[in-house]
Amino acid sequence: xxxxxxxxxxxxxxxxxxxxxxxxxxxxxxxxxxxxxxxxxxxxxxxxxxxxxxxxxxxxxxxxxxxxxxxxxxxxxxxxxxxxxxxxxxxxxxxxxxxxxxxxxxxxxxxxxxxxxxxxxxxxxxxxxxxxxxxxxxxxxxxxxxxxxxxxxxxxxxxxxxxxxxxxxxxxxxxxxxxxxxxxxxxxxxxxxxxxxxxxxxxxxxxxxxxxxxxxxxxxxxxxxxxxxxxxxxxxxxxxxxxxxxxxxxxxxxxxxxxxxxxxxxxxxxxxxxxxxxxxx
Amino acid sequence: xxxxxxxxxxxxxxxxxxxxxxxxxxxxxxxxxxxxxxxxxxxxxxxxxxxxxxxxxxxxxxxxxxxxxxxxxxxxxxxxxxxxxxxxxxxxxxxxxxxxxxxxxxxxxxxxxxxxxxxxxxxxxxxxxxxxxxxxxxxxxxxxxxxxxxxxxxxxxxxxxxxxxxxxxxxxxxxxxxxxxxxxxxxxxxxxxxxxxxxxxxxxxxxxxxxxxxxxxxxxxxxxxxxxxxxxxxxxxxxxxxxxxxxxxxxxxxxxxxxxxxxxxxxxxxxxxxxxxxxxxxxxxxxxxxxxxxxxx
Numbered sequence: 001x002x003x004x005x006x007x008x009x010x011x012x013x014x015x016x017x018x019x020x021x022x023x024x025x026x027x028x029x030x031x032x033x034x035x036x037x038x039x040x041x042x043x044x045x046x047x048x049x050x051x052x053x054x055x056x057x058x059x060x061x062x063x064x065x066x067x068x069x070x071x072x073x074x075x076x077x078x079x080x081x082x083x084x085x086x087x088x089x090x091x092x093x094x095x096x097x098x099x100x101x102x103x104x105x106x107x108x109x110x111x112x113x114x115x116x117x118x119x120x121x122x123x124x125x126x127x128x129x130x131x132x133x134x135x136x137x138x139x140x141x142x143x144x145x146x147x148x149x150x151x152x153x154x155x156x157x158x159x160x161x162x163x164x165x166x167x168x169x170x171x172x173x174x175x176x177x178x179x180x181x182x183x184x185x186x187x188x189x190x191x192x193x194x195x196x197x198x199x200x201x202x203x204x205x206x207x208x209x210x211x212x213x214x215x216x217x218x219x220x221x222x223x224x225x226x227x228x229x230x231x232x233x234x235x236x237x238x239x240x241x242x243x244x245x246x247x248x249x250x251x252x253x254x255x256x257x258x259x260x261x262x263x264x265x266x267x268x269x270x271x272x273x274x275x276x277x278x279x280x281x
Numbered sequence: 282x283x284x285x286x287x288x289x290x291x292x293x294x295x296x297x298x299x300x301x302x303x304x305x306x307x308x309x310x311x312x313x314x315x316x317x318x319x320x321x322x323x324x325x326x327x328x329x330x331x332x333x334x335x336x337x338x339x340x341x342x343x344x345x346x347x348x349x350x351x352x353x354x355x356x357x358x359x360x361x362x363x364x365x366x367x368x369x370x371x372x373x374x375x376x377x378x379x380x381x382x383x384x385x386x387x388x389x390x391x392x393x394x395x396x397x398x399x400x401x402x403x404x405x406x407x408x409x410x411x412x413x414x415x416x417x418x419x420x421x422x423x424x425x426x427x428x429x430x431x432x433x434x435x436x437x438x439x440x441x442x443x444x445x446x447x448x449x450x451x452x453x454x455x456x457x458x459x460x461x462x463x464x465x466x467x468x469x470x471x472x473x474x475x476x477x478x479x480x481x482x483x484x485x486x487x488x489x490x491x492x493x494x495x496x497x498x499x500x501x502x503x504x505x506x507x508x509x510x511x512x513x514x515x516x517x518x519x520x521x522x523x524x525x526x527x528x529x530x531x532x533x534x535x536x537x538x539x540x541x542x543x544x545x546x547x548x549x550x551x552x553x554x555x556x557x558x559x560x561x562x563x564x565x566x567x568x569x570x571x572x573x574x575x576x577x578x
Contacts, residue, residue, distance in 0.1 A: 096298035103291035152305035213399030
């Protein structure tokens with residue numbers, strides 16, 4: 001009887017391993033492909049071999065990327081844009097989310113509802129009017145143009161997340177601080193904000209990734225090569241697959257590795273934040 | 282004095298965010314409504330005028346290729362197929378990861394990778410893998426499985442399947458992580474009690490796992506539906522803007538093409554409004570049905 005149960009468990013574990021291994025291979029295979037392409041010598045980009053580490057592996061594509069292409073310039077542009085979007089998003093959402101969480105004031109419900117509704121806007125809906133606005137304001141081909149558009153995506157979500165997190169922090173802490181003579185702003189700034197650090201991190205990560213990995217808007221607004229952000233630059237390598245596929249692959253790896261590491265470290269917070277934000281409201 | 286300050290404080294906190302939202306969300310939204318009733322295009326960019334419902338009538342009745350209805354149906358297929366596979370694969374993997382097995386955290390980390398990589402890189406990489414002669418997918422099909430190579434990106438049906446496969450790959454980790462969190466919060470006592478009663482694995486899944494996982498999954502599915510419906514990156518980049526011959530659009534990429542490929546601004550604005558209402562009605566019904574936001578605000 002006990003033996004029977006043991007065998008059953010063994011079989012079930014075996015099936016679990018099998019499924020996990022199959023899906024892990026599916027999950028990492030495309031990434032290994034990119035690695036493989038980035039290491040191929042220039043005359044063997046197009047090959048029908050499926051070996052992951054190619055014969056005559058070389059780092060030539062990486063060298064060409066840094067010395068022969070404006071890759072570092074694109075990276076600087078991406079960092080600049082992402083940094084500004086993240087800083088504004090986090091600062092504004094930290095304050096607005098706090099107000100929505102702690103105070104009952106006129107316009108609160110409408111404010112919260114409109115934040116939620118913006119999440120249902122089709123991705124392209126605000127893009128067209130904003131594009132026309134940017135043309136009229138002369139902001140096409142400027143970083144300010146993309147920064148404005150990105151903050152419209154990032155900010156509503158950030159406010160919503162911050163509010164959800166503040167809701168889980170007990171208000172008795174601020175009340176105690178107020179009794180000790182803190183001003184309202186000091187109670188928020190010195191007591192609540194440090195406790196909300198995990199949420200701030202998630203919101204920062206989200207804003208950063210939004211702008212770091214955005215292609216559709218950047219392709220319309222940034223037209224000069226020297227203003228391109230990484231996604232636009234990388235796309236041109238890929239479009240010309242036969243000659244620059246190696247560059248594309250090398251650049252992809254370099255661009256992905258920092259965000260992937262950041263993401264893996266923070267994914268636990270991210271998920272608890274997401275579920276809190278939507279369940280608890 | 283103090284009392285008045287107290288009332289003002291929330292407004293002061295909200296003011297900066299409100300100003301930005303006003304400028305980058307509400308003003309463009311209203312502007313979009315105006316545009317949708319106008320005849321603006323690249324040709325009359327400066328002398329455009331309000332012309333009434335013409336653009337909306339065009340959205341529904343103009344004999345374009347592909348027509349609005351075809352794209353609408355494709356969008357529905359796209360959303361339903363993607364989210365269904367995300368949930369099934371995600372929950373299945375979460376259940377495997379929830380067992381007492383070795384190497385759990387390594388599997389978990391590797392399985393999250395598709396979610397962690399920037400979407401445009403995923404899309405462009407898969408596009409390369411679908412290449413007819415040199416793409417990895419056809420090489421695997423012909424070299425290992427002895428199957429004929431598939432013209433992934435040159436015929437509409439295959440291209441659409443190719444994009445869906447890409448998006449399934451990209452989206453299952455999110456559902457997996459959410460489901461894993463939900464499973465870990467289910468007390469083991471339920472399963473032990475069921476074991477004593479001699480319940481089968483399927484009965485335990487149906488009567489314990491599913492009902493207790495549901496409240497966790499419903500908000501995630503709602504988000505998943507909205508994200509998938511709205512996901513222009515993958516479809517645009519894998520098919521290189523709707524190739525072949527605009528046969529692989531979903532609604533959001535269809536609008537993008539009308540606006541930035543054909544410069545039909547008024548028409549694109551009207552189409553955007555239609556999509557917005559579809560999404561709004563859909564999400565509200567879904568949330569009401571599932572009571573996901575009972576305490577939302």
